[in-house]
Structure formats: C-alpha cells, structure tokens
C-alpha cells in the first residue's frame with residue numbers, strides 16, 4: 001500500500017468533514033502516530049524497559065468546537081456507522097458506542113484530572129494504521145483526542161501527561177489494564193528514534209535507529225486482536241501474583257528489578273509452574289531490552305536482531321501470547337536471507353510482527369513469507385515497510 005502524504009490525508013479528511021458536518025468553518029486538522037515496539041514486550045506493567053517508536057502512519061483528525069455540549073463523532077474507518085452522537089454530560093462507556101469509547105474516555109479522564117471541557121465538538125477521524133493490527137490504533141486515538149483538547153482549551157498538560165491520561169482512560173474507562181508503552185511512544189515520538197523507556201520511573205532516552213542498508217518491515221497477520229477479550233488482563237494478573245510471591249523472599253518493586261541470576265535464585269517462591277514461566281519472560285525480556293539498546297549503541301545491529309529473535313521465542317513458549325499466525329510469520333521470516341531479526345510486536349494473540357530486513361532482500365521477504373503464510377493459514381498477510389515518525393502535530 002502506497003502511503004499517502006500528510007498533505008493528501010489532510011485534504012481527504014477536510015473534504016469528508018465538509019460532506020458529513022456541512023462545512024469546514026473553524027475546523028483544525030491533526031495527526032497522531034501509531035507505534036511499533038522493537039523489543040521489550042509485556043514488560044511495561046512489570047516495571048521493566050521497552051523500546052518502541054512512533055510511525056509515520058497513524059490517525060488523522062479534524063475537529064471543531066461547538067456552542068453546545070454535544071459530541072458528534074464520525075470515523076472514515078467505520079463510515080457505515082455514520083455520525084455517532086453523544087454529550088459531555090454522558091461520558092460513560094457503552095458497548096454500542098464502539099470506537100467512540102476511546103475519545104469519550106479521554107474526555108472523561110481530563111474531567112477526572114480536574115480539567116473542565118467547556119463545550120462539545122464535532123470530531124472526524126481517518127486512520128491509516130490497520131485496525132486491530134497491534135500497532136496501537138486505539139492509543140493513537142487517545143493521544144490525538146488529548147492533543148486536540150489541549151489545543152482547543154489550553155489545558156496545562158505535557159505530552160507525557162497526554163500519555164498518562166490516555167492510559168488512565170484505557171484502564172478505567174475501557175477496561176484494559178494496559179501499561180504506559182503505547183501512549184508514551186505515541187505522545188513522545190521522535191523521527192528516526194526509538195524511545196528507551198524505563199517504565200519503573202518513566203525516565204527515558206531517545207536512541208537513533210540507524211539501520212543503514214536495512215529497514216523495518218511490519219507483517220500484519222490479519223488475525224484481529226482485541227485486547228479486552230484477549231488474555232492480556234490475565235497475563236498481567238499472573239505477573240502480579242508472581243511478584244507478590246517473590247516479594248515474600250526479597251524486597252523488590254517490580255519484576256523488572258531482577259537480574260536473570262536473581263530470578264533463578266528466588267523463583268522457587270512462585271508456587272505455580274505457569275507463573276514461573278510468565279515471570280521468567282518478564283525478567284529476561286527486560287534484560288534483553290537493556291542489552292539490545294546497548295548493542296544498537298555499539299552499532300551491532302546483528303546482535304540486536306538476535307535479541308529480537310530470542311524475544312519471540314520467550315513470548316511463544318514462556319509467555320504464550322503468540323499463536324500459529326504470528327509464529328508462522330516469524331519462523332518464515334527467519335528462513336529468508338537478509339533478515340536480521342524478527343519477532344511479534346505488541347500484545348500478541350494476533351496483530352503484527354516486526355522484522356529488520358536488508359533493503360535488497362525486502363521484495364523476496366514479502367514474496368516468500370507472504371506465500372508460506374497464505375499456504376499455511378489460508379488467508380493473506382499484509383506487509384508495510386515503515387518509517388519512524390514524530391509524535392502528535394497540528395497539520
């Protein structure tokens with residue numbers, strides 16, 4: 001799929017806005033990216049490190065203030081739903097509200113923080129992140145909404161606050177106990193850089209991604225994943241129980257505090273074999289992430305790739321969040337010459353893989369992995385060669 005430019009996307013959304021909401025008087029256009037995580041999976045709610053980056057694909061938005069308290073929503077990705085109406089006086093999650101639970105959740109979360117939204121708005125969205133792909137379309141909508149609210153009403157919140165507000169709304173309005181990674185990566189994105197974030201204290205550092213003769217390729221399994229109905233919350237509580245068990249023998253705040261050696265020393269405190277595997281993943285994956293960023297700093301992309309591969313194996317066997325679709329994409333990728341590393345990315349249970357592929361091998365990668373996937377799974381995967389972009393912007 002050829003990616004349209006931001007200028008083209010702005011034109012498309014403004015035209016549609018005029019068509020759906022009558023005219024474009026007082027409308028502003030915005031963009032918030034999606035994200036891909038290079039390594040550090042299921043570590044962000046365990047006080048560990050993550051290494052995500054914002055993408056140049058994401059969510060485009062067009063919005064204007066209203067004089068009443070009405071909210072009118074329209075998504076070009078769900079155009080069959082038409083205009084969905086709500087009100088600032090009715091910010092409650094509802095199944096039938098569909099995707100609008102994300103912007104509404106953020107409006108609610110601003111209220112919970114003491115920021116009063118003075119008037120309603122018309123809001124149109126158009127995303128070019130494949131929906132349900134695990135590239136954080138929902139966090140992108142959350143950060144975009146917060147960014148628009150700040151721009152409209154001058155709320156004194158930083159981009160980091162936008163990430164925290166987005167996570168708060170996802171946790172408390174939409175019922176998914178996600179960590180901070182997605183919203184942080186989106187709100188704090190920086191072109192050409194991944195973010196090495198320590199989720200224990202939110203300290204972070206931008207690391208340039210210099211792949212020289214290679215690129216980041218995302219393979220989308222087209223197996224839809226909804227965090228709410230997946231086993232995401234279950235994994236999180238397994239880790240919390242394992243942490244509580246380890247805390248009976250050693251004083252730590254999170255699994256991310258342990259080295260591999262310490263984990264081996266204390267793991268017998270965990271009273272269940274499955275939980276040992278879950279905690280092992282959280283500890284080892286965190287250490288792998290630290291090592292991967294070090295490797296990148298030393299320009300050792302090969303080692304970075306090997307750590308990505310090890311991450312997948314751990315997610316497959318210890319954390320058990322991959323599934324046949326993601327395993328097929330990764331195992332087929334590993335067979336292709338020119339693949340430096342490949343792993344599932346995001347929550348898992350469907351969604352996407354991320355691979356670092358030598359530029360001259362990308363065509364054969366897409367052909368070979370695509371063919372093998374279709375043969376084994378029965379439907380096609382999609383491939384995106386992506387670039388690392390900035391956080392949210394006014395267009």
Ligand code: GLA
Pocket residue numbers: 040041042043044045178179180181182346347348
């Ligand atoms: C989802 C969550 C994140 C993170 C990843 C797994 O994307 O939203 O907070 O836990 O899964 O690494």
